[in-house]
Amino acid sequence: MTTEITQKGKLAKRASYTMNTLTTAQKNEALQAIAKQLVVDADTILAQNALDITAAEAQQLPASTIDRMLLTHDRIQAMADAIELLIDLADPVGEVLEDFTKDNGLHVQKVRVPLGVVGMIYESRPNVTIDAATLCLKTGNAVILRGSSSAKHSNMALVASIHTALATTDCPVDAVQLIEDTSREAAAELFHLTEYLDVLIPRGGAALINLVVREASVPVLETGAGNCHIFIDASANVDMTKSIVLNAKTQRPSVCNAIESLLIERSWFATHGVALFEALAQANVTIIGDDAVQAAFPATTAATDDDWGHEYLDLKLSVKVIDDVFEAITHINTYGTNHSEAILTEDAANAQTFLRNVDAAAVYHNASTRFTDGFEYGYGAEIGISTQKLHARGPMGLPALTSTKYIGIGNGQIRG
Amino acid sequence: MTTEITQKGKLAKRASYTMNTLTTAQKNEALQAIAKQLVVDADTILAQNALDITAAEAQQLPASTIDRMLLTHDRIQAMADAIELLIDLADPVGEVLEDFTKDNGLHVQKVRVPLGVVGMIYESRPNVTIDAATLCLKTGNAVILRGSSSAKHSNMALVASIHTALATTDCPVDAVQLIEDTSREAAAELFHLTEYLDVLIPRGGAALINLVVREASVPVLETGAGNCHIFIDASANVDMTKSIVLNAKTQRPSVCNAIESLLIERSWFATHGVALFEALAQANVTIIGDDAVQAAFPATTAATDDDWGHEYLDLKLSVKVIDDVFEAITHINTYGTNHSEAILTEDAANAQTFLRNVDAAAVYHNASTRFTDGFEYGYGAEIGISTQKLHARGPMGLPALTSTKYIGIGNGQIRG
Numbered sequence: 001m002t003t004e005i006t007q008k009g010k011l012a013k014r015a016s017y018t019m020n021t022l023t024t025a026q027k028n029e030a031l032q033a034i035a036k037q038l039v040v041d042a043d044t045i046l047a048q049n050a051l052d053i054t055a056a057e058a059q060q061l062p063a064s065t066i067d068r069m070l071l072t073h074d075r076i077q078a079m080a081d082a083i084e085l086l087i088d089l090a091d092p093v094g095e096v097l098e099d100f101t102k103d104n105g106l107h108v109q110k111v112r113v114p115l116g117v118v119g120m121i122y123e124s125r126p127n128v129t130i131d132a133a134t135l136c137l138k139t140g141n142a143v144i145l146r147g148s149s150s151a152k153h154s155n156m157a158l159v160a161s162i163h164t165a166l167a168t169t170d171c172p173v174d175a176v177q178l179i180e181d182t183s184r185e186a187a188a189e190l191f192h193l194t195e196y197l198d199v200l201i202p203r204g205g206a207a208l209i210n211l212v213v214r215e216a217s218v219p220v221l222e223t224g225a226g227n228c229h230i231f232i233d234a235s236a237n238v239d240m241t242k243s244i245v246l247n248a249k250t251q252r253p254s255v256c257n258a259i260e261s262l263l264i265e266r267s268w269f270a271t272h273g274v275a276l277f278e279a280l281a282q283a284n285v286t287i288i289g290d291d292a293v294q295a296a297f298p299a300t301t302a303a304t305d306d307d308w309g310h311e312y313l314d315l316k317l318s319v320k321v322i323d324d325v326f327e328a329i330t331h332i333n334t335y336g337t338n339h340s341e342a343i344l345t346e347d348a349a350n351a352q353t354f355l356r357n358v359d360a361a362a363v364y365h366n367a368s369t370r371f372t373d374g375f376e377y378g379y380g381a382e383i384g385i386s387t388q389k390l391h392a393r394g395p396m397g398l399p400a401l402t403s404t405k406y407i408g409i410g411n412g413q414i415r416g
Numbered sequence: 417m418t419t420e421i422t423q424k425g426k427l428a429k430r431a432s433y434t435m436n437t438l439t440t441a442q443k444n445e446a447l448q449a450i451a452k453q454l455v456v457d458a459d460t461i462l463a464q465n466a467l468d469i470t471a472a473e474a475q476q477l478p479a480s481t482i483d484r485m486l487l488t489h490d491r492i493q494a495m496a497d498a499i500e501l502l503i504d505l506a507d508p509v510g511e512v513l514e515d516f517t518k519d520n521g522l523h524v525q526k527v528r529v530p531l532g533v534v535g536m537i538y539e540s541r542p543n544v545t546i547d548a549a550t551l552c553l554k555t556g557n558a559v560i561l562r563g564s565s566s567a568k569h570s571n572m573a574l575v576a577s578i579h580t581a582l583a584t585t586d587c588p589v590d591a592v593q594l595i596e597d598t599s600r601e602a603a604a605e606l607f608h609l610t611e612y613l614d615v616l617i618p619r620g621g622a623a624l625i626n627l628v629v630r631e632a633s634v635p636v637l638e639t640g641a642g643n644c645h646i647f648i649d650a651s652a653n654v655d656m657t658k659s660i661v662l663n664a665k666t667q668r669p670s671v672c673n674a675i676e677s678l679l680i681e682r683s684w685f686a687t688h689g690v691a692l693f694e695a696l697a698q699a700n701v702t703i704i705g706d707d708a709v710q711a712a713f714p715a716t717t718a719a720t721d722d723d724w725g726h727e728y729l730d731l732k733l734s735v736k737v738i739d740d741v742f743e744a745i746t747h748i749n750t751y752g753t754n755h756s757e758a759i760l761t762e763d764a765a766n767a768q769t770f771l772r773n774v775d776a777a778a779v780y781h782n783a784s785t786r787f788t789d790g791f792e793y794g795y796g797a798e799i800g801i802s803t804q805k806l807h808a809r810g811p812m813g814l815p816a817l818t819s820t821k822y823i824g825i826g827n828g829q830i831r832g
Contacts, residue, residue, distance in 0.1 A: 017749070017773060100794060106783050108793065115805050116775065194629075198805050213610075214633050219806045240828040247830035333433070355823050357433060359532065367522050367826025376831070377524065377822075378516060389531050389614050389819035390635045390807040403805035406793075407771050410783025412656040414663035415792070 005189045008144060008177040009196030012117045015174035016142035020114050022170060024091040030171035031134055035083035037165035038130070041157070042076045048157035049126065056150055064254070068125045069151055079130045086138055089380045092399045093140045106413040112402045114140035116198035119190055121146045121212060123204030126154040132201075133162055133176045135383050139401040142175040144197065146190055149182035156180065191216035198403075203384055206311060221391060221400070223384030226256030226339035227311045228369045231263040231328035231354065233345035238272050240366060241344050242279055248342070248368045250283045254313045256385060257340045257372040261308065261318045263328045266292075269321045273297070277319075285315045292321040308335040325350045329357045336360060338387045340369035361387055361394035421605045424560060424593040425612030428533045431590035432558040436530050438586060440507040446587035447550055451499035453581035454546070457573070458492045464573035465542065472566055480670070484541045485567055495546045502554055505796045508815045509556045522829045528818045530556035532614035535606055537562045537628060539620030542570040548617075549578055549592045551799050555817040558591040560613065562606055565598035572596065607632035614819075619800055622727060637807060637816070639800030642672030642755035643727045644785045647679040647744035647770065649761030654688050656782060657760050658695055664758070664784045666699045670729045672801060673756045673788040677724065677734040679744045682708075685737045689713070693735075701731045708737040724751040741766045745773045752776060754803045756785035777803055777810035 049071040098110035136143035159178040202212040289300040342364035343354040374382025379397030392400035465487040514526035552559035618628040705716040758780040759770040790798025795813030808816035
């Protein structure tokens with residue numbers, strides 16, 4: 001164990017016991033202070049961000065990666081504005097979920113409590129630093145942040161700004177810890193920091209998430225990887241299909257709830273397939289298809305078996321022609337990542353079969369998969385989209401950052 | 417991977433898709449058939465159990481272990497009776513937890529769904545086989561059971577009886593799988609069976625639970641280990657204290673919610689300590705104390721630092737004299753297992769401080785820790801007591817065996 005990780009773990013754990021006692025007003029004052037300080041510190045933060053950007057350019061990282069890392073005055077203001085919205089959200093801590101009194105008079109309540117110490121391990125975007133820290137503070141948690149080495153200067157400047165703000169509030173400065181060692185070894189230590197970490201949340205690409213799920217002994221909230229499908233059934237409305245498929249693929253191809261794969265029922269394909277592919281091609285989407293698709297639409301790239309499980313996060317779409325809703329369900333349950341899946345059909349029975357049997361966090365009938373999102377669902381904040389089945393599934397709002405506790409009040413009750 | 421585990425994993429996964437479509441009535445019919453079949457098969461089951469008992473006696477296993485393994489006609493009838501009670505419980509699957517319609521008309525419901533395939537890994541008691549299988553079936557899950565080698569014949573006979581029963585119902589026989597290979601290697605394979613297992617629940621001693629938590633990449637529901645404390649504050653009522661401490665220690669010392677350690681405020685100890693120890697000694701409890709306790713009560717065994725973290729599950733009690741509620745909280749958060757913790761006090765402020773700051777699934781004021789139990793809480797069934805913070809904490813009833821799914825019904829909605 002490095003000194004840094006155990007020390008920061010210990011400090012975060014101790015701070016979590018103070019966080020647990022803060023009122024909603026105290027936590028909101030701390031958030032308000034952070035929102036103000038970020039704007040005050042903007043020039044310093046941008047200067048540090050420039051170091052990361054220069055290094056990224058020197059390493060010739062992809063333009064899209066550099067854009068995600070880039071901070072501007074507007075982006076810092078957007079972080080501050082998001083904190084203002086978070087302040088207005090209801091505090092889940094203290095909510096009474098069950099309340100019963102036994103015949104012997106023992107009164108038991110099940111109440112929401114903070115998780116304790118949340119570990120966040122994430123990739124290039126520095127705004128996750130502010131997001132994660134403020135969502136954790138709002139829910140009475142301490143947080144240990146571990147960003148990527150490429151955003152190290154930005155993250156240090158952002159956390160320095162948070163610390164400046166917290167020092168003026170009742171919220172302990174130690175409640176937000178940034179791990180400065182961005183080596184793989186340091187990440188591996190976090191995976192096993194069960195003494196101090198209550199949960200570990202990875203945010204980033206499939207490789208990072210799979211690594212954390214495979215290696216960590218700390219409980220993990222698996223987020224994000226989305227190999228999402230749309231199944232076009234025989235009776236799918238043609239105009240609706242075109243509109244939804246284009247939206248789900250092209251509106252923002254780099255996000256987890258965009259579709260990566262299209263399954264088309266054979267008769268619908270024969271009649272309407274080419275027109276749909278032409279519309280997709282016009283939107284610069286590359287079609288990666290099976291033999292049937294290649295035969296009908298020569299601009300198609302040949303799909304290999306690997307394509308069915310691939311998350312492109314790009315203007316690429318794998319397409320397979322299939323027989324019916326049952327083949328769609330089997331294909332999705334085999335190759336999907338349990339994120340967001342849609343059926344387009346006018347057949348109510350097929351819709352029900354699909355919605356019931358596809359194993360995913362969110363399933364849709366005649367709507368775009370792009371709706372799977374904490375803000376779209378009205379949660380006002382999102383710590384990630386869970387693709388696992390325990391604790392939270394789908395978009396995770398503030399309650400996902402809480403646990404529960406049974407509190408029993410008696411006057412001498414013993415068990416008979 | 418052994419053929420057995422991947423084969424049974426695959427069969428269970430496939431069966432889980434059928435389980436997911438069954439109505440409550442269909443599941444209850446299957447449970448009814450199992451309850452009947454167990455009684456029909458009782459002689460066969462007892463004959464197989466006798467083989468395990470004979471082997472256990474030959475290996476000179478402890479009498480308490482052999483008693484936990486022993487089946488009788490009464491115990492089989494008790495299993496059948498428990499199934500009848502389970503049939504009467506509400507089915508959580510299908511419950512609508514959220515329901516909202518967006519401005520664009522997209523209607524979204526968050527509904528409870530089965531977890532899928534539940535893995536249970538457990539120690540000697542064969543009744544867990546029936547418990548786990550029936551709770552999983554009630555909640556629409558398939559289950560993979562992995563009991564101990566010492567109860568192998570009993571478990572095989574019990575699962576054979578379940579299979580005979582299920583063959584007459586709509587519930588697939590493959591929904592209940594027993595792993596017959598009871599080697600450590602087979603257990604290790606289960607830990608990483610992420611392709612087929614949605615959750616792994618260990619039930620048994622601390623060594624088993626720690627092994628699963630440390631090794632498994634399948635999400636784990638940590639259950640059971642209970643190093644529980646009572647803190648006797650300065651103002652604790654003397655008679656109530658004696659009654660609660662005796663109950664929590666002696667009513668059933670082998671269970672996880674019995675106390676293992678007593679923390680006594682210094683002034684209360686000076687006045688009432690010896691009388692309490694005499695009452696405990698009369699109930700055959702061995703006191704394992706710090707220096708102050710040894711000085712006051714010569715029959716005390718000297719405590720080492722290891723004792724503060726030890727779960728005796730026996731008529732032994734570690735005792736430490738401390739200064740106040742803050743020392744109690746720090747001690748419990750350091751050495752406890754986040755299970756059940758109690759404060760005995762007439763001081764409301766100290767009670768609040770304790771209840772808020774002790775990090776445990778259940779905290780009590782002036783009541784015995786023995787109440788932490790699914791049946792005591794009125795849940796009617798219990799798959800275990802969770803000592804982790806994700807998904808479920810404390811006694812886990814049927815909802816702990818479910819996940820959720822968002823179902824969105826639209827008529828062409830796309831994201832703007």
